[in-house]
Amino acid sequence: MVDVTSSAPAAEEAPPRKASLPHLGKARDFALAMIVPGLLLLLWYIATTQRWTRLIPTPAETAEYMVDFAFGGIYDDAFSATLHIHLLASMSRVYGGFLLAAMVALPLGLLIGRIPLARKTLDPFFQLMRPIPVTAWLPLSMILFGLGAKSAFSLVFLGAFYPILLNTIFGVKNVDPKLFEAASMLGCRGNAQFFRVVLPAALPSIFTGLRLGLGLAWFVIVVGEMTGVPQGLGAVIMDGRTLSRTELVICGMIIIGIVGYLSDRVVMMIGNHLLRWSPTHHG
């Protein structure tokens, strides 16, 4: 989105927006980005039409099924025109779990990064817990929260929690000490430094954590929705597997990919705006 400004580190004039044919450049970028997906699609097409495998549907069949999944009117089975229900169910778990994780991990990270006593008390615990993969929590979360949405929610929470926590701690701990000196000689001392120095200085790192956390939330949702929830994209994929309906599995995968990508773009656009001051934080 804002790649233009980052390319001029020591501009003599405030960097002007590149005005020369911006659409052409964008179209070229888009074309380049489409090469690999295009080749993959081609491979998929050849593999399925040449009958290298009989278990995977052709791209055309999948596309047709996708339309039916979204709008119905083609096959009219149990999954026709149910995309929005599943998507909404997954999104509410992903964003709900993510927001809850952010609400807990952010203050905790600020605390651990800033206050030595909190660090000594909590950091060893989190370091011990962190290597346990989210999937390993699945049986336990089913016992604790039962079969269903709560269990999925808790897994998403766990998945998003650590990246946000660790990156927040890192950001807060790694503020350039010179900036504290600069602030204090300008008359900003003690706790006032928290909002005027620590928080803005840690923001790039915090944003990296949020972005990773949201990515992992989408990652975990399929596992989370294995636990017997009736709705959700993960549930669709699992149902597709048990019913041997591969096209359903592929549709679910594609939708998670697209929605996860779009939600990452949104976070990145917000980040690029808030971090437009940072030379290293553009994506």
Add this chain to the structure above:
Amino acid sequence: MAETDTLSAPLPIIDIRNVSKTFWLGEQKIEALSGANLQIRKGEFICLIGASGCGKSTLLRIMAGFEQPTGGEALMWGKPITEPGPSRGMVFQDYALFPWLTVRNNIAFGPKSQGRSTGEVKEICDRFIEMVGLQKFANAYPHQLSGGMRQRVAIARVLANDAELVLMDEPFGALDAMTRERLQDELLEIWERTKLTVVFVTHAIEEAIFLADRVVVMSPGPGRIDSDNRLILPRPRDVASPEFNEIRRDLSARLHSHHAKKAA
């Protein structure tokens, strides 16, 4: 040291009395500064010069209040310096600007911390942005500026805060020669106009002679003040003049004499 007559002599802005600073590097005791005495009068331009490890930066950081002496006392207007404060502004070699703030907001940081009104802050910023000639860049972020421009912002930031004493730690050390000369001229012009007191750390003899009223030569191991040289040389100074060169030879000899002593 002779007793000073406190009635007739005006109070010095900075009074460094027998200050020493030691710290431990593991088991090793480092004497960064030993028995330093220095009085600075209001309006003076002082350069601290010496090889690395001579304690010049330590002395500056004690004046700033970033560090406390382990012996002796550091006074400003007769009161001990216990913590950093807006009356003593520091200009760092690596700028230490707030990267998330525009030029204008970096300069506004101090006045805002003092609780000035929005109108006052704007007026102060306008004045100092103009003083350092960065009107076109008021809304640029530090990473968009050259090194010289960044150091101008750092200077403006300190001046905008009504600092009486400006402490500069090799501020032009990272700049190219041309920019360095231009900033030296600009700094002198600002100093003459504002009647500031400046303590300027450098390791370049020429820079010290070009700028200072007094050049304080320091030597390492343990860090101490070797000599305090008042320069009687009219301004603006000509670096090519014989007088300038004579002083340079003299200071150079002082700087290198203890190197020879140490080597022997």
